[in-house]
Every structure is written in C-alpha cells, then in structure tokens.
Amino acid sequence: MGATVALQVTVNGESHDSEVPARMLLVHYLRDELGLTGTHVGCDTSNCGACTCLVDGESAKSCTVLAVQCDGAQITTIEGMAGPDGELHALQEGFWAEHGLQCGYCTPGMIMAAADLLERRTADGPISEQEVRKGLEGNLCRCTGYHNIVKAVQAAAEASREVAA
Amino acid sequence: MQTPAPCEYSRATSVDDAIAQLQALGGNARILAGGYSLIPMMKLRLANPGHVIDINPLESELNYIRQEGNEIRIGALTRHVNMLESDLLSQVFPHIFREAEAVLADPVVRNRGTMGGSLCQSDPAEDLSGVVVALKGEAVLRGPGGAERVVGMEEFHLGPYMTSVQPTEMLIEVRIPTHSGFGGAHEKVERRAGDFAIVAASAALAIEGGRITFAGVACSAVGPTTLHIERAEKALVGQAPSEDLFAQCGQMAAADCSPNSDGRGPADYKRHVAGVLTTRALSRAAATAVS
Ligand SMILES: Cc1cc2nc3c(=O)[nH]c(=O)nc-3n(C[C@H](O)[C@H](O)[C@H](O)COP(=O)(O)OP(=O)(O)OC[C@H]3O[C@@H](n4cnc5c(N)ncnc54)[C@H](O)[C@@H]3O)c2cc1C
Ligand code: FES
Ligand code: FES
Numbered sequence: 001m002g003a004t005v006a007l008q009v010t011v012n013g014e015s016h017d018s019e020v021p022a023r024m025l026l027v028h029y030l031r032d033e034l035g036l037t038g039t040h041v042g043c044d045t046s047n048c049g050a051c052t053c054l055v056d057g058e059s060a061k062s063c064t065v066l067a068v069q070c071d072g073a074q075i076t077t078i079e080g081m082a083g084p085d086g087e088l089h090a091l092q093e094g095f096w097a098e099h100g101l102q103c104g105y106c107t108p109g110m111i112m113a114a115a116d117l118l119e120r121r122t123a124d125g126p127i128s129e130q131e132v133r134k135g136l137e138g139n140l141c142r143c144t145g146y147h148n149i150v151k152a153v154q155a156a157a158e159a160s161r162e163v164a165a
Numbered sequence: 166m167q168t169p170a171p172c173e174y175s176r177a178t179s180v181d182d183a184i185a186q187l188q189a190l191g192g193n194a195r196i197l198a199g200g201y202s203l204i205p206m207m208k209l210r211l212a213n214p215g216h217v218i219d220i221n222p223l224e225s226e227l228n229y230i231r232q233e234g235n236e237i238r239i240g241a242l243t244r245h246v247n248m249l250e251s252d253l254l255s256q257v258f259p260h261i262f263r264e265a266e267a268v269l270a271d272p273v274v275r276n277r278g279t280m281g282g283s284l285c286q287s288d289p290a291e292d293l294s295g296v297v298v299a300l301k302g303e304a305v306l307r308g309p310g311g312a313e314r315v316v317g318m319e320e321f322h323l324g325p326y327m328t329s330v331q332p333t334e335m336l337i338e339v340r341i342p343t344h345s346g347f348g349g350a351h352e353k354v355e356r357r358a359g360d361f362a363i364v365a366a367s368a369a370l371a372i373e374g375g376r377i378t379f380a381g382v383a384c385s386a387v388g389p390t391t392l393h394i395e396r397a398e399k400a401l402v403g404q405a406p407s408e409d410l411f412a413q414c415g416q417m418a419a420a421d422c423s424p425n426s427d428g429r430g431p432a433d434y435k436r437h438v439a440g441v442l443t444t445r446a447l448s449r450a451a452a453t454a455v456s
Contacts, residue, residue, distance in 0.1 A: 003173055022174035044167045046205050059273045064204045068174050137358040138271030
C-alpha cells in the first residue's frame with residue numbers, strides 16, 4: 001500500500017486527524033473517509049470538474065490532488081456552503097431559482113467553481129454571460145446546455161451585490 | 166475509480182532539500198508541482214514514481230515574476246493564474262502571456278498548474294511552452310551542491326515528454342529577455358473549451374524604427390516538441406513588417422512543421438492551420454508592437 005501519512009485537515013469548519021495512504025486522492029478521502037459524498041467523481045481524468053472543491057479558498061479538482069497535500073488546509077465542499085441553520089448559499093438559491101440543474105451530477109462542482117469565480121472577481125457591476133461561461137470552462141454538464149447554469153450564477157452574483165450594497 | 170499506484174510522499178522544505186531528496190532516492194522520485202499532468206499520468210500508470218516530492222510548500226521561494234535588468238524571471242512554481250493576472254508580464258510582453266494563459270486549460274487547472282510543470286511535462290501541445298520558445302526563454306536548472314546550468318528551450322525539450330532535466334536536477338526559474346517595441350500574440354484552435362490545442366502558434370516581435378529587430382515564432386501540437394520556426398524568424402529580422410511577409414512566414418511554418426494525424430485532426434489539416442495561425446499571430450503581434 002505504500003506508507004501512510006498523517007493528515008490534519010479542516011473540512012467545512014471541522015478539524016479531522018487521519019492516517020492516509022500517500023496515494024489517496026482528496027476526492028476519495030472526502031467521500032470514503034469522511035462520508036461527504038456531495039463531491040462527485042465524473043471523469044476521473046481531471047476534465048469534468050464534478051469533483052471541484054475549495055482548498056484554502058481556491059477551486060481545485062479533488063480527483064487530481066493527493067489528500068496528503070492538503071495537510072493543514074481548509075477545505076470547503078458543497079456540504080459546507082449552506083448556513084448553520086440550513087439557509088441556502090446564494091449560489092444554491094440561484095441554481096434552485098433558475099433551474100440550473102437537471103440530473104444534478106455536475107452541480108456541486110459547478111457551485112464550487114462558481115464560488116471561486118465570484119470570490120476572485122474585482123470588477124463591480126453585473127457579471128456578464130461571457131464572464132460566467134469563461135469562468136466555468138473547467139466544468140462540464142451533460143444535461144442543461146449551460147444556459148440556466150449561467151443564469152443561476154448571474155442571479156447569485158446579483159443577490160450578493162444587493163446584500164453588499 | 167482511478168488511483169495512482171502505491172507510492173511514498175514527502176514535502177520539500179527548500180529547493181536544495183528537494184534536490185537532496187531526489188539524489189537520495191536515486192531516480193525513483195518525481196517532483197510534484199501543480200499535479201495536473203503528473204497525477205493523471207500516475208492514475209494511468211504512464212508515470213510510476215516510487216516517491217513523489219511535493220514542492221508546493223516552496224511558494225515563497227519559487228513563486229515570483231520579477232524584472233532584473235533586461236530579463237523577466239519567472240519562478241518554477243508560479244501558477245498559471247499568476248501569469249494570467251500579472252500586470253508586469255502584460256506590460257513587458259503584451260499580449261502573449263495573457264492570451265496563452267486565457268486559453269490554457271480552465272480556471273480550476275490554472276489555480277494550481279505551474280510554469281515548471283508545464284515546461285517539464287514537455288507535452289508538444291503545451292501553450293505556455295510555445296510562448297517560452299517564441300520568447301527565446303532559458304531554463305535555470307539546479308543540481309546537487311547548488312550547481313546551476315542555464316539551457317535554451319532547444320536543448321531543454323528533447324522530445325515528447327522528454328527534457329534534459331537530469332533525475333537529480335530541478336527547474337527553478339525561467340529567464341526571458343525583454344525588448345523595446347515588443348508585441349506578441351498567441352493563437353489557438355481547440356476542439357472545445359479547456360482542451361489542448363489542435364494547433365497553436367505563438368509570435369513575438371520587436372519593432373523599432375519601422376524594422377523588425379527581434380522575432381520569435383513557435384507552433385504547438387505539430388511536432389515532437391513545441392517547434393521553433395527558425396526559417397520564419399530569419400526571414401523576419403531586419404525587415405519592415407508587412408502582411409505579405411507574415412503570409413510567407415505562415416507558409417514556412419506550414420512547410421516546416423511535422424504534425425501527426427490523430428483524434429484532433431488529419432496531418433494536412435493541422436499543417437494548414439499552423440500556417441494560418443502563424444500569419445494571424447504575427448500580424449497581431451506587429452500591430453501591438455507599433456501601437
Ligand atoms: C483538463 C486539463 C486541461 C489542460 N489543458 C491544457 C491546455 O490547453 N494547454 C496547456 O498548455 N496545458 C494544459 N494542461 C496542462 C496544464 O498546463 C498543467 O498544469 C501543466 O502541464 C503541468 O503543470 P503542473 O504544475 O500541474 O505539473 P505537474 O503535474 O506537477 O508536473 C508535471 C511534470 O513536470 C515535473 N516537474 C514539475 N515541476 C518541476 C520542476 N520545478 N523541476 C523539475 N521537474 C518538475 C513533474 O515531475 C512531472 O513530471 C491541461 C491540464 C488539464 C488537467
Ligand atoms: S472527476 Fe475530477 S475532474 Fe472529473
Ligand atoms: S445537470 Fe446533469 S450533468 Fe449537469
């Protein structure tokens with residue numbers, strides 16, 4: 001199996017200490033060790049983005065990161081997006097309101113990639129369709145044709161702007 | 166479910182520590198940077214290192230973009246997103262870095278993927294390698310005992326997935342000469358957003374007093390490495406920029422490249438695209454240089 005390595009990570013605000021094989025991928029750690037199955041495996045080849053989560057605030061394809069690389073890191077998965085009383089995150093609200101999903105397989109990854117996109121954005125003013133499409137190039141959806149995903153992210157951006165204003 | 170084969174893992178505490186670890190492990194180890202090429206290859210058993218040495222803890226030592234005299238220096242662990250967003254790079258080398266980085270992979274990959282990983286992967290379809298070849302950048306390699314050597318891209322890229330980096334060496338920095346009157350461009354045709362190129366062309370020109378004083382032309386995905394189109398460069402230097410001249414250079418690129426037919430298209434199609442993209446990139450580079 002190769003040696004195991006000590007790993008301390010904070011996932012969605014909760015600290016975990018584990019011993020994991022060096023070769024274990026972050027997505028398998030999240031799903032199989034922590035039971036956080038909201039992070040999906042789509043392609044397994046770094047292409048589809050279904051496994052996207054935030055590592056220290058930046059989006060990463062968790063099928064392409066070793067769990068041990070995240071020692072000391074803060075990780076956010078889709079399970080960590082809603083508030084403590086279950087109120088939906090603006091992006092979750094947006095996907096719900098705009099029908100941004102059909103089967104839902106790509107949705108957690110889409111939301112995590114969109115969270116990075118909105119977080120990084122420095123421009124004020126509404127986010128354009130083109131900006132959202134470029135920003136989500138790493139995430140594939142086989143169902144929706146993307147139109148409603150774009151609208152969902154724009155709605156979330158708008159809602160956050162209103163809150164900030 | 167794909168998983169890499171069992172391996173050992175360690176973190177580097179400094180560049181010299183990483184090199185000492187490479188030396189101690191005697192060729193059985195690989196450097197892990199962004200991981201977006203190495204980990205997929207490990208999953209497919211195309212790479213089977215017994216040990217990976219994680220250099221991500223070396224951010225403060227190896228992630229930088231700075232100007233020193235007539236050179237831009239980019240640390241090996243500089244992420245694609247840093248190059249995309251760098252104001253210094255877009256000032257000194259308009260618009261070649263930003264154009265290439267904007268179409269390189271996708272934002273999630275660009276968050277972690279690095280300069281060093283891109284060059285060391287030596288994938289002939291790499292966008293960033295094409296840019297560094299066109300700009301005639303040099304790679305600084307460090308080996309045991311702190312010994313450093315500086316190699317040009319011709320010497321660096323030996324073939325597909327092969328470089329002249331020795332098993333006990335690390336790429337630490339890329340150095341790129343600056344030019345006044347600079348303009349650059351990167352053109353890419355891809356099957357879909359975020360994919361590697363069917364063909365890409367990178368063009369770098371410096372124009373002063375109406376004459377081309379520096380020319381770099383490279384094509385990606387049409388040869389065993391990112392190809393340097395030498396004949397076009399020779400034809401450009403000393404001349405006044407013109408659309409005719411750029412069209413001739415496109416013909417040279419089409420003639421001098423050596424594409425294979427594969428899932429991304431037949432060889433004659435790629436040859437044609439290499440010509441068109443080279444001409445387009447040169448003419449946009451010239452427009453930027455004189456503006
Ligand atoms: C979905 C997807 C799409 C992509 N699309 C594109 C694209 O369109 N265009 C493009 O150009 N690239 C593309 N890439 C590749 C991307 O640019 C990778 O990030 C890059 O090739 C490798 O960088 P890395 O830092 O991830 O390297 P790693 O995967 O960590 O390493 C790659 C290789 O380089 C070696 N290495 C890394 N750093 C050093 C160093 N400092 N010294 C010595 N050896 C080192 C490693 O040992 C390994 O052999 C894509 C990747 C993915 C996953
Ligand atoms: S499962 Fe990770 S990118 Fe598709
Ligand atoms: S909703 Fe089915 S894959 Fe996107």
